[in-house]
Amino acid sequence: MKTRLLLLCASTLLVTASFGQKYFTKSGKINFxxxxxSSPEKIEGVNRTVTCVMDSKTGNMQFAVLMKGFEFERALMEEHFNENYVESDKFPKAEFKGIIDNNDKVNYAKEGTYPVTVKGKLILHGETKDVEAPGKLIIQDGKINATAEFNVLLGDYKISIPGLVADKVSKTAKISVACSLELLKG
Amino acid sequence: MKRKKVILIISTVVLVLMAAGALYIYKEYNRTHKDTAEVKADYSVAATQLIKNFEKDEQSSNQKYWDKVIQVDGRVKDIIKDDRGFYSVVLGDSSAMSSVRCSMDSIHNKEAAAVQKGSHAVMKGICTGFNADELLGSDVILVRCVVDLKK
Known part of the structure; x- marks a missing residue:
């Protein structure tokens, strides 16, 4: 009888633990x-309206970002980014769907910094490509701070750089992701 | 004598044109974004109505609102300040999952900080589109937002 009760308790605990394991943000940040x-100036944009959901149980991660939301310091740069490079009127959204490769190494119940590798598919400019990125999960105060950095070869996504600015605009873009994820209640 | 005069006139014109061109390129290159507060809104709409429009037909709503300056009024569901001090003001029906998310222009942070949760606010920003999400609720996103004090 006692063991049964214990088992029941244990299974209830397990069930409750597996609930509420989705974390999310709608104000994540991506730096491009x-x-x-050789460029004398920074060609850099930032988007602060990134949506991200992750499931700590499975390690599944999903990002969605509206391309028009990348803000550049110079207006002209932003216009070129939208009109000539990513063509955000035709391809308004970029998405990433992937999984944390070493999710079993992350103890979500314990505060700390965990190095992770995320693998998945990035859809950008209408093209889908495999991406692998090293990142970090910092678990603190019930929140997860997720950061990652990776490079994309613009040519892979059929984004071409005109010869005129080829010395300024790199053929690869460094993408930095920073999301402060909160537990999804419900 | 006549020929010399012609050459002089032509070279002056060319020089002036080149200077004008250089000035234009320089200005264009250094052009910064217009302050949203100074730009007239293309559309003025209630937050709940804007959400409804996008939920009903994302494509045609995108065609109408994308990259346009929109004035939105609604109830403030939430104000979020991130770790770098950037504000987002979330408008919409507090019982609904969907909202209009206004990412504030950092030069207007003071106004954002004064916005009260639960109050009525009029915001102005540039629409970047719609993020449909069944789990998290869908959002219409505006960037470079300001609190519209003129109304």
């Missing part, structure tokens, strides 16, 4: 940096 080494 395509400054070429």
């Amino acid at each position: 940096d395509a400054t070429s080494p």
Whole structure:
């Protein structure tokens, strides 16, 4: 009888633990940096309206970002980014769907910093490509601070850089992601 | 003598044109974004109505509102300040999952900080589109937002 009760308790605990394991944000940040080494100025945009959901149980991650929301310091740069490069009127959204490869190494119940590798597919400019990125999960106060950095070859996504600015705009863009994820209640 | 005069006139014109061109390029290159507070709104709509429009037909709503300056009024569901001090003001029906999310222009942070949760606010910003999400609720997103004090 006692063991049964214990088992029941244990299974209830397990069930409750598996609920509420989705974390999310709607104000995540993605930095886009395509400054070429020879460029005298930064070619950099930032988007602060990134949606991200992750499931701590499975390690599944999903990002959605509206391309028009990238803000550049110079208006002209932002217009070129939208009109000539990513064509945000035709392809308004970029998405990433992937999984934390070493999710079993992360103890979500314990505060700390965990190095992770995220693998998945990035849809940008209408093209889908495999992406692998090293990142970090910092678990603190019931929140997860997720950061990652990776490079994309713009040519892979059929984004071409005109010869005129080829010395300024790099062929690869460095993408930095920073999201402060909260537990999804419900 | 006549020929010399012609050459002089032509070269002056060319020089002036080149200077004007250089000035234009320089100005264009250094052009910053217009302050949303100074720009007239293309559309003025209630937050709940804007959400409804996008939920009903995302494509045609995108065609209408995308990259346009929109004045939105609604109840403030939430104000979020991120770790770098950037504000987002969330408008909409507090019982509904969907909202209009206004990412504030940092030069207007003071106004954002004064916005009260639960109050009625009029915001102005540039629409970047719609993020449909069944789990989290869908959002219409505006960037470079200001609190519209003129109304």
